[in-house]
Amino acid sequence: MWRALERGFDAAFGAACNPLRHLGAIGFLAIWLLLASGVLLYAVYDTSVAGAWRSVTALETWPLASGRLLRGVHRYATDVLVVVIALHIVREWLHRHERGVRRFHWLTGVPTVAFAAISAVGGFWLAWDRLGQYSALASAEWLDAVPLLGAPFARNFLALDAVSDRLFSLFIFIHIGVSLLLLFGLWFHLQRLSRAAVMPPRSLALGVSLLLLVLALVAPVLSQPPAAALTEPVALDWFVLWLHPLTDASTRGVTWALVAGAMALLVLAPFLPQPARPAVAVVDPANCSGCERCFDDCPYAAITMVPHPQPRVGRLLAQVDPDLCVACGICAGACPSSTPFRGVETLVSGIDMPQLTVDALRRRLRQDVATSTAREPLVIFTCDHGASASAALSEDTSVLGLICAGQLPPSFIEYALRDGAAGVVVATCRDGGCEFRLGERWTAERLAGRREPRLRARMPRERLERVQAGPGDEAALAAAVARLRERVRTLSIPSN
Amino acid sequence: MSDTRPSTPHGLFSWLGQLVLYGLFALAIGVFSQWPPYHPLGAEQALIKLSVSHVGKPIGECRKLSQAELDKLPPNMRFPEQCPRERAPLTMRVELDGKSVLDRVVPPTGLSKDGASSIYERLAVPAGNHHLEVSLNDDVRPGAQTYTRSADVTLAPGQVLVVDFDANQGAIVLQ
Ligand code: HEM
Ligand code: SF4
Ligand code: SF4
Numbered sequence: 001m002w003r004a005l006e007r008g009f010d011a012a013f014g015a016a017c018n019p020l021r022h023l024g025a026i027g028f029l030a031i032w033l034l035l036a037s038g039v040l041l042y043a044v045y046d047t048s049v050a051g052a053w054r055s056v057t058a059l060e061t062w063p064l065a066s067g068r069l070l071r072g073v074h075r076y077a078t079d080v081l082v083v084v085i086a087l088h089i090v091r092e093w094l095h096r097h098e099r100g101v102r103r104f105h106w107l108t109g110v111p112t113v114a115f116a117a118i119s120a121v122g123g124f125w126l127a128w129d130r131l132g133q134y135s136a137l138a139s140a141e142w143l144d145a146v147p148l149l150g151a152p153f154a155r156n157f158l159a160l161d162a163v164s165d166r167l168f169s170l171f172i173f174i175h176i177g178v179s180l181l182l183l184f185g186l187w188f189h190l191q192r193l194s195r196a197a198v199m200p201p202r203s204l205a206l207g208v209s210l211l212l213l214v215l216a217l218v219a220p221v222l223s224q225p226p227a228a229a230l231t232e233p234v235a236l237d238w239f240v241l242w243l244h245p246l247t248d249a250s251t252r253g254v255t256w257a258l259v260a261g262a263m264a265l266l267v268l269a270p271f272l273p274q275p276a277r278p279a280v281a282v283v284d285p286a287n288c289s290g291c292e293r294c295f296d297d298c299p300y301a302a303i304t305m306v307p308h309p310q311p312r313v314g315r316l317l318a319q320v321d322p323d324l325c326v327a328c329g330i331c332a333g334a335c336p337s338s339t340p341f342r343g344v345e346t347l348v349s350g351i352d353m354p355q356l357t358v359d360a361l362r363r364r365l366r367q368d369v370a371t372s373t374a375r376e377p378l379v380i381f382t383c384d385h386g387a388s389a390s391a392a393l394s395e396d397t398s399v400l401g402l403i404c405a406g407q408l409p410p411s412f413i414e415y416a417l418r419d420g421a422a423g424v425v426v427a428t429c430r431d432g433g434c435e436f437r438l439g440e441r442w443t444a445e446r447l448a449g450r451r452e453p454r455l456r457a458r459m460p461r462e463r464l465e466r467v468q469a470g471p472g473d474e475a476a477l478a479a480a481v482a483r484l485r486e487r488v489r490t491l492s493i494p495s496n
Numbered sequence: 497m498s499d500t501r502p503s504t505p506h507g508l509f510s511w512l513g514q515l516v517l518y519g520l521f522a523l524a525i526g527v528f529s530q531w532p533p534y535h536p537l538g539a540e541q542a543l544i545k546l547s548v549s550h551v552g553k554p555i556g557e558c559r560k561l562s563q564a565e566l567d568k569l570p571p572n573m574r575f576p577e578q579c580p581r582e583r584a585p586l587t588m589r590v591e592l593d594g595k596s597v598l599d600r601v602v603p604p605t606g607l608s609k610d611g612a613s614s615i616y617e618r619l620a621v622p623a624g625n626h627h628l629e630v631s632l633n634d635d636v637r638p639g640a641q642t643y644t645r646s647a648d649v650t651l652a653p654g655q656v657l658v659v660d661f662d663a664n665q666g667a668i669v670l671q
Contacts, residue, residue, distance in 0.1 A: 012513030079525045134536060144616060152616040158547050158658050207514070211522050219526040235530040245534050 002094050003472050010430060015468065017204045021432035023088040025197040029205055030081040031183070033212065037074040042176070045126065047168045052128040053226045065217060072216020078120050079239040080208065085116060093269070095435070100277050101192075101300065101326045103270035108189040110266045115182035120240045122174040129224040131234045131241075133157065136171075138244040145252035192324055194301045195438065279354040280325035283318045285309060287337040288350035290316030293452050294331035297406070299437040300324050303331060303351075318351055328436035329353045329407030333443075336453055338409040340365070356403060365412065368398035369420045376422035376488050380481060381408050385435040386427055387469035392481040405429070406439030410446045410455040413464060423463045423488040427477050429470040440468070462487060542623045542651035544592070548661045549614040552584035552604055552634040584636040586613035590659070591629040592621065623653040630668050632661055643668055 002020075009018045019026060046055035059067030089109070092098070098106040125136040140153035156162055190196040199205060224234060236245065247255045281294075285308065295303045295318060302324035308317040318331075331351045332338055338349040340362040347359035369377055374396035382389045382401050389399040398421075402408055405428040413424045426447065428440040445451035447466060455464075465487075467480035537543060558579040566574045583604040590598040597619055605611035613634075626649050633642040643661070645668035651657060662669050 009517065012510050012517055014510065075529065076525055079529050083525070138536075141616075141618075152547070152549065152614055154616055155547050155549055155614075158545060158660075207518055211518055215522050215526050219530070221529075233533045233535045236534040237530065238528045239525075245536075248536060 002091065003470075006433075007472070013204070014431075015433065016431035017201045018430075018432060019200070019204055019208075020087070020091065022197065022200040022204055023084045023091060025200040026204070026208060027081055027084045027088060028186075028198040029200055029208055030077045030084065031186075032199075033073055033077040033209065034081070034179070037070050037077070038176075038179070040070055041074060042172075045172075047172060048165045049128070049163050049168065052126065052168060053223060056127045056129075057223045060220070060222065068220045069213060069216045071221045072219070073212045074123075075221040075237070076212045076215045078123065079237065080212070081116060082120065082239045085113060089113075089266075098269040099274045101324060104192055105189060106270050107267070108185065108191070110263065112182055112185040112189060113266070114263070115178050115185055117240075119175055119178040119182060121243075122171060122178065124237070124241065125171045126168075126175055127223055128168075129226060131224050131236065134234050135241055135244060138247065142243070142247055142252055142255070145256055192301050193437070194299055278327040280322045280327050281320045281329070281331050281351050282354055283320055283351050284348050285317055286313060287335075287348050288314060288317050289336070290314030290318070291336060292316065292318075293334040293336065294318050294351050297330050297334040297438070297442050299328065299330060299439070300326050302326075320351070326436060327353065327355075327403065328439060329356065329403040330436060330439050330442060332358055333404075333407045333409050333446075334453065335409070339411040339453075340409070340415040341411060353403060353407065356407070358409065361400060361402075361412065362415070364400060365398075365416055366419060368400070369416065372396070372398060372420075376485070376492060377420065378423045378425065378481060378484060378488070379416045379421045380425040380427065380477075381405065381412070382427045382469075382477070383429060383435075383439070386429045386471060387473040387477040389427070389474075389477060389481075391474040392425075392478040396485070397481060404434065404436050404439040405443045406434070406436065408443065410453055413447075414456060414459050417460070417463055422492070423465065423484045425465045425467060425477075425481055425484055427467050427469045427480070430468045430473070433468075433470045462491060537620060537654055540623050540653050541620050542653060542655045542657065544619040544621055544628075544651075544657045544659065546588070546590060546598060546615055546617040546619070546659045548586065548588060548616075548632070548659070549612050550586060550634060550661050550663055551610075551612045552586055553637065553640070554580050555582045555584050555636055556580040557637065582609040583611075583613075584634055584640075586615065587631075587633040588615055589629075589631045592619070593627050621651065623651050623655070625650050628659075628670070630659060632668055645670070 006018060006020045009020050013019065015021075041059075044055055044059070046052055056071075059071045061067065062070075092102075092106065092109075121135060121139060125132045125139075137154060137157040140157055144152040144154055156167060190198070200208070243255055243259070246258075281302070288308070290305065290308055291314075292305055295305050302321050304319050304321065305316040306319045308314045320331075332349055332353055335350045335352075338347075338352070338358045340347060340358070347357075347362050349358045352358055365379065369379065376396060378397045380389050380392060380397055380399045382399060383405040384401050384403055386405065389397075389401075393399065405426065408426065413426065416424050426443065428443050429435070431440060434440040442451060444466070446453060447455045447464070449455060449457060463484075465480050465484040467477055469477040469480070556579075558577045560577055561575075566576070585601050585603045587601045588598060589596065598615075598617060600615060602613040602615055603609065604613050627646070628649055629644070629646045631642055631644045633640065635641065643666065647670055649657060649670065658671050660669050660671065661667075
């Protein structure tokens with residue numbers, strides 16, 4: 001279902017700017033906007049019982065609706081953040097990214113949920129209108145279900161004169177202090193990823209920012225009457241404050257169990273039984289020249305460059321940290337010594353995947369092309385995580401599945417053609433849809449000659465068909481094969 | 497080389513689709529960030545909050561030490577009077593319109609049982625007239641006094657009545 005949703009969004013946004021594939025990055029955009037607007041709001045905020053409500057309400061009187069924009073962006077960015085965090089968790093979970101090496105990213109994500117929630121709720125208290133007071137009291141009563149302190153927290157809010165200026169300093173500490181914890185947590189979250197997207201593509205960033213501005217103007221965020229009579233109806237932000245009504249409707253025990261249970265589930269998910277981890281990339285020092293291409297391309301920062309033990313070969317040597325390697329094979333696709341044109345009997349690359357070596361790939365390619373009876377055999381390179389080639393199978397096709405399209409050294413395309421193939425299809429996932437984050441991007445850049453290792457310019461391009469066919473895009477893949485077959489046929493008709 | 501599937505939006509249909517999706521998202525955010533309004537209490541209800549946090553009286557009388565006893569103590573600990581640290585538990589009873597709604601004994605907190613005892617309860621009641629009887633005891637010594645308060649209150653819908661104990665005045669307060 002998620003896949004269908006993602007494809008629907010592709011149709012509108014284009015695959016490269018599909019918000020569903022940039023949820024984390026949109027979350028970061030929301031956080032940047034929260035930071036920027038938050039600094040300005042803090043500058044005019046009055047940390048006192050008497051002044052808090054007044055200073056926040058005064059925003060509405062700023063010229064050119066600037067205060068309204070400021071407050072609106074701050075509030076709606078929070079709502080957007082809550083929504084994208086929820087979707088981000090769902091998407092990562094559906095992709096089974098709590099498992100294996102990504103356990104790290106999953107577990108470092110979990111505390112950010114709590115930080116974001118605490119900081120968001122605390123923000124409402126600062127306005128100290130009826131809603132803020134209701135939320136503060138409800139939160140205090142909720143916390144009191146677990147007796148930590150001698151006296152219940154909630155007593156601090158019961159009588160208006162019990163609320164002191166000191167309490168507002170506490171609110172500020174919670175709202176801002178916990179936001180900083182969130183940032184710190186996110187810094188951790190993005191460790192072990194290279195080129196993590198902390199900003200969505202430009203058009204998406206513009207779209208979301210515009211959306212927030214329009215919302216802020218059209219549906220201004222206004223303070224409710226100052227905190228006083230305690231139980232008037234309040235206009236509630238259901239994205240952030242849903243826990244309060246849920247607690248009122250059930251009991252504190254129920255919602256505590258719910259929250260603790262959800263957090264426990266998130267923490268335990270990575271420790272549930274899971275398939276054995278695939279073999280990680282292996283470096284062969286004799287074939288590593290220290291060119292750093294694999295180091296540049298590894299999406300999980302699993303490769304470091306160390307001094308080469310045989311300086312005759314190269315000055316540096318790639319080294320794989322098995323705890324970080326997700327076994328995507330993108331490094332093998334990057335290595336110059338993966339080229340099949342080398343005249344060695346057994347092709348050994350500088351860096352390779354034991355479960356599918358470049359040598360095995362070359363053998364299969366040779367054998368398939370040699371045994372093909374078709375006049376114009378076609379070779380299809382697919383990704384195990386992308387569209388299945390079953391719909392495209394026919395007598396003239398030979399399918400070579402890769403761990404990731406990024407595992408394909410571009411020279412294999414030329415090699416296939418030289419070896420007798422009439423055309424080659426390279427299928428990657430859709431833009432931004434790579435299971436290993438960057439495979440489809442590197443493949444596109446390598447084939448376009450914008451990234452090492454480049455597909456050589458002399459290669460006859462009309463015999464290559466590149467298609468974006470993620471899981472479920474079987475029809476697109478089959479269509480690409482048919483197109484190539486047609487083109488190759490016209491090519492082989494003598495032109496005179 | 498030929499590429500299929502454009503990765504940027506193409507054509508009117510895509511732009512419209514994008515507009516619709518942004519619009520729907522904005523609508524969802526705009527609406528649920530304030531609607532539906534929430535009524536923490538039913539329309540015809542009021543709330544009584546029992547909120548007391550109080551340190552009970554010591555459980556026993558202080559005792560004067562004899563000179564002989566004092567001499568046995570190290571010089572820096574020779575206080576003429578010795579008082580028990582432990583405090584009495586707090587006993588609170590509340591009757592609303594003749595029915596008991598709270599009858600609770602709360603022990604003092606702290607390792608030496610010398611901390612405050614706290615009670616915090618919410619009672620949602622129909623708005624209107626009520627008769628409230630509150631009694632509070634913080635002393636287990638013989639002849640100890642029990643604080644009581646009885647009151648007829650009229651609660652407007654949505655009103656919150658807080659029942660607290662003011663230790664300085666030694667009185668149960670309703671506010
Ligand atoms: C404020 C909250 C969060 C933000 C802003 C955020 C942001 C991000 C970003 C930017 C990435 C990198 C995406 C990329 O460049 O490919 C990422 C990856 C990831 N996040 Fe989060 N995240 C958040 C919370 C969470 C939570 C709560 C979880 C799960 C419990 C989670 C699980 C993951 C996983 C598993 C990955 C790795 C994805 C991969 O390897 O392809 N994140 N996150
Ligand atoms: S297999 Fe993938 S994750 Fe592992 S070292 Fe190579 S590029 Fe990095
Ligand atoms: S790409 Fe190959 S040659 Fe270059 S550093 Fe990596 S393993 Fe060594």
